Amino acid sequence: MAVEALPSGTNQAPDAVVGDQTLVDALASTDPAIALLALQTASNQMRTAEARQDVEAQTRLIDELRQQMKDAMKRAEQAQETSGFWGDLSSVLGGDVASICGVVATAAAIVATGGAAAPMVIALVAAGMSITADVGGRLGLDPKVCLALSGAGALVGMLGGNVKGAAGFWSALAKVGNVSQGVAGAGGGGAKIVADQYQGDALDARADAKHAEGQQADAWMRMQMALDILQDAARDLERSQRTVSSIESDKSAGHSAIIAHMGGAS
C-alpha cells in the first residue's frame, strides 16, 4: 500500500517536532526565531493534514478501481468463452451439419432418380470432397478414406436408384435433407449473431477495464502529488529547524565572544 510506503519521518515530522500545546508556547515565545519556527510548523501541519487525507482517499479509490478492473477483465474472459462456444456452434451448424444434410439430400435424390441425375453425381463428389476437406480434417480422418466413402456413396446411390418401389422414400429423404440444410444454415446464422454479440460484450468489458486503468493511473498521480507535498513539508520543516538552530548557535557564539572580549578587556 502506498500509505505504508510513506517514510515514517515524513508522516510524523510535524507532530513529533511540536505538539499543539508546545506550538502555543512557542508562538508566545519572545525569541523571534522560535516564534517563526512555530508559525512555519503550524502552517506545515495544515498542509500535511490535507495531503494525508488526500493520500488516504486516493488509496481507497485505487483499491476500488483495482477491483473494478478485475471484474471487467473477468467479464471479458467469460464473454470471450461464451462467444467461443457460440462461434463453434455456428461453424458446426452452418458448415458441417449443413454440408452433411446437403450430401444426404443429393445422395437421396440420386437414388430416387435411379442414377438419371448425372450432374448430381458430380455434385455429390464435390460435396464429398468438401466434407473431406472440412470435417475429415477436423476429425482427424484420413482424407482418402473420406473421399472413398463419398464415392462409394455415389455408386450405391446409382445402384439403389433402380429399386423403383423405394423412390418415394428417397425423394422424401432428399426433401428432408434439403430442408434440414436450410434450417442448419439458419441456425448457424443465428449462432453467429449470438457469438458476435458476446464478442462485442468482451470488447466492451475490455474498454471498461481500460477506463478503470486510466482512472487508477490518475489516482496514482494525485497520490504521488500528495506524497510530494508531504515530502516538501518535511523538507521545509527540517530546513527551518536547521536555520533556527544555526541562529541560536550564532547567538550563543556571539554571547561567548562578547563575554570573552569583556574578560580580555578587564
Next chain:
Amino acid sequence: MNDIVSSDPTVQLAELMLNADELRAKCDQDDLRAAQQERRQALEQEVRALHEAADHMRTGAWIEGGMTALGGVATAMSYGFGTDATKVTGPTGDWGVVLKSGEALEKMSTQVGILVGGAPSQDDQADAKQAEAEASDAQTRAESARQHLERLHTEQDRTIASAENIIESEAQGTWALIANV
C-alpha cells in the same frame, strides 16, 4: 522567482542558482501536467474506440447472421413448401425465386458482414491500439519530467546546504574576530 537580496557574493550566487532551478522546476511541472493531460486524452480515445469496435462488431453480426439465417429459412421453406415429396424436383415458380434469393443472401452474407461490421470494427481496434501507444508515450514523458523534477529538488537542497555552511563559517569567523579584538 525571488529577487536577489543578499550583499554576500556567495549567497548571491546561491540565490541565482536557486532561481534557475526554480525556473527549470516550473518548466518540468508544466511538462508533467501536459504529458498527463495528453495521456488522459489518449486513454479516453482508446476506450471510445474500443466501444465503437464493439458496436460495429454487433452490427456486423446482425447483418451477417441475419442474412445467413434468412437465407437458410428461405431455402428450408422453398424446399418444404415448394417441392412434391413424391418427385425429386427442385422448387419451381415463386418458391424457386425464394430459393435463389435465399442462396444469394447466404452467399453475400459474409462479405456484407465484413463490409458493415468486421472492417469498421478492425479499424476501430487499430485506432484503439494507436491511442494506447500515444498514452504510453505520454506516460513515459510524464515519468521523465517527474524524475527531472526530483533531481532538481535534490540539487536545490544541496545548494541551500552549501550556502548555509558558508554563512555559518563566515559568522563563526566574525565572532572569532570579535573575541580576539
